[in-house]
Amino acid sequence: FPEELLRLVDIFTPNEIETASLVGFNIDSWDKASEAAHIFLQKGVKQSIIKLGNRGAFLANQKFEQIYPSVPVEAIDTIGAGDAFNGALAVALNEGKTINEAVQWGNAAGAFAATKKGTQTAMPSRSELMVMLG
Template sequence: MQANVVVIGSLNMDLVARAPRLPREGETLSGESFATVPGGKGANQAVAAARLGARVAMVGCVGDDAYGAQLRTGLEAEGIDCSALAEVADCSSGVALIVVDDNSQNAIVVIPGANGELSASRVEALDAVLQGAQILICQLEIPSLTVAHVLCRGHALGKTVILNPAPASEALPPAWYAWIDYLIPNESEAALLSGLPVDSLESAGAAAAHLRRAGAAKVILTLGERGALFVDDDGARHFPTRAVRAVDTTAAGDTFVGAFAAGLARGFDEAEAIRFGQRAAALSVTRAGAQPSIPHLHELDTPEQP
């Protein structure tokens, strides 16, 4: 299978506890349930793209443990090409500790494990996988030098390069922006990267415009229940989204990114791909878990392919 979407990123096993509320500092709180769920931003986005019609390959690392085997098996069951997924000896797989409250808000601690072993040199050795792709997707749960290599190489190859700057903890290196075709942050990430508040459509537009001036070709700022803002050379366009009753928001952003990429890969224009991503994300938040919440293509009313 020749993948048209290649995801370079993280794989984690999510250890999910549900509780009435998030614990306060120093507090021991009685929870309601526990589940072990495959996750990680890279793997989530790969699953979303695969379920929504793209041919997908995953580039990443897992540990030589039970979680690593489960993560690989789960992706392969989705039809994702895992030939570029390495098993790292004497290393644990990535793990995310997640608490979800009754309002569907979450708090997450991520232990990178084998994700930290996805070096630029490992990816460089897999250059044929990048060359065969139409779209490359990257996030920030792998080493920054690896992200830089992917963005730069993808741009040099003329691929469509998508960066989901999550989880963002500091400003992006200035050189990165010129390599990015679609920068897809949420509100808090856009605020951190731009240094501007993001608390309204107007302020979101200002932050997105700042990120474009930094060099990103196009910005899609996801705004949760307020939809998304798309900013390019023609200005800003707001895409409202339908209201849903949220159960768990854990993988909503990943679902949007993967669905948007799948839409582009299937020939949708940008507006269609954004709406496609919004429908997928809206459905995902009505379900619990990361990958289990991601919808399949037959569950969406898809636009006609041009």
């Protein structure tokens, strides 16, 4: 896609397959996630969060980078887990949470969604999300 659009992106949340297609290499380690995230930052993205499924998520911005291990669950259906992640991330940020807290919310929501069959029915309620967060 047009690289000039990346300069307009505040928070970029590709999954590992999307990331690999954009950067041209597989995201098979945290080092590769870091390398890819920094490519996005160099292109103007303000915060890059690479969703890595059952490995968790990786955040990088101009100030720091952080690994967020996944919430351990027995996955049944991962379709919609990325959408759950992004939805919870957006809610947390809208409520004034830090980016660190928001990624944790995203991880928990994605993990919850993976434990259910389907997409809409797999999205966690706030109370279910709070249980996942501990």
